[in-house]
Every structure is written in C-alpha cells, then in structure tokens.
Amino acid sequence: MAERENRRSRRNREEEVSEFADRLVAINRVSKTVKGGKRFGFAALVVVGDQKGRVGFGKGKAKEVPEAIRKATEQAKRQMIRVQLREGRTLHHDIEGRHGAGKVVMRTAPEGTGIIAGGPMRAVFELLGVKDVVSKSIRSQNPYNMIRATMNGLSKEQSPRAVAARRGKKVSDILPKRDEAPAPEAQAKVVEPAEA
DSSP states (O other), X not given: OHHHHHHHHHHHHHHHHHHOEEXXXXXXXXXXXXXXXXXXXXXXXXXXXXXXXXXXEEEEEESSHHXXXXXXXXXXXXXOEEOOOBTTTBXXXXXXXXXXXXXEEEEEXXXXXXXXXXXXXXXXHHHHTOOSEEEEEOSOOOHHHHHHHHHHHHHHOOOHHHHHHHHTOOHHHHSOOOOOOOOHHHHHOOOOOOOO
C-alpha cells in the first residue's frame, strides 16, 4: 500500500517537473559570523514558468546550493502568475514596473524582434513564453529588484478582451481602428516646390 503511494507521488513529481521549466538567475554566498568563526550559506534566486503564459519567481536559503535551489523552485511554483499574451508571442501594451529602487520598461514588439532584455528579465520572458519584446532596466541592477519590478509590470498587463468586459463594450470598440489604404487622389497629389 505504502509502495503504491510512493509510486503515485513520484509520478506526480515527474509530471510537475516536465510541466515547468526553471532557470537559476542568481546565487549568493552569505556568511554569518559566530563565536567560532564564519558559517557560510547560500541564497538562490530561481524563475519558473511553463512557457505558455505562467511565470513565478522564488528565493531560497540553505547551507548547500542544491537545497537552496530546491527551496527557491518550490516557492516560485507557489507564487506563479498568469499573463495574457498577444498572439502567444508578445505583450498587449507597453508596461512600466517598479519595486523598491528597481524600475523596468517593457514594450510590445513586432514579430521577429526577439527578446531584447538583460539577464534576469530575459529569464522571466523566456520562461513566460514571450518571443518578441523590448525591455530596459532603468535603475537598480540588483537581480531581486529587477525580477520583482518585471513581475509587478506583468501583473498590470491586461488583454483587450478583459478591458472590454470590464467596460461592457465590444473588443472592436476598444482596439484602435486600422486605417484603410490612402485614397488614390492623395497618392497622386504632388507638392511642387515654391519658386524663389
């Protein structure tokens, strides 16, 4: 009976592992000074995502690196957020995120742009499943603040469908109208230079 339970839990863990990808962003060696000298530990920062619109981050501390990474990964899975993506590849609109001294700007991008982002932000976008985005970290370069500011911005992102539902309108009323091709008269009109 217990053996069957163990097999089931092992299978569930393997499914979880295959569902999410994780990336170690930063690892810090920290020390505590005690009477006999220094005790060293490790702090890990991990980003976890399913590359289909869900992402989360976590931090863990332990005496050994693998244990710190495990703790951080578990925390990241608990703190995941869902982000609506346009066409499954980019953001719906430009966003600004802040946390402490960290400030990031994320902009939607045309197809083929790729991920233009620095270190920790790149990990978040790759694991979120974004393929085209332009972003910039403006202030703090601390990876913890950068990731928190990025997550803050992503949590503010709204799809046109959600905005339309909230306002009681149609999606077509919310989105800007695409202009038709210019009239033939406008194309034929040539401006002649004024005579001096």
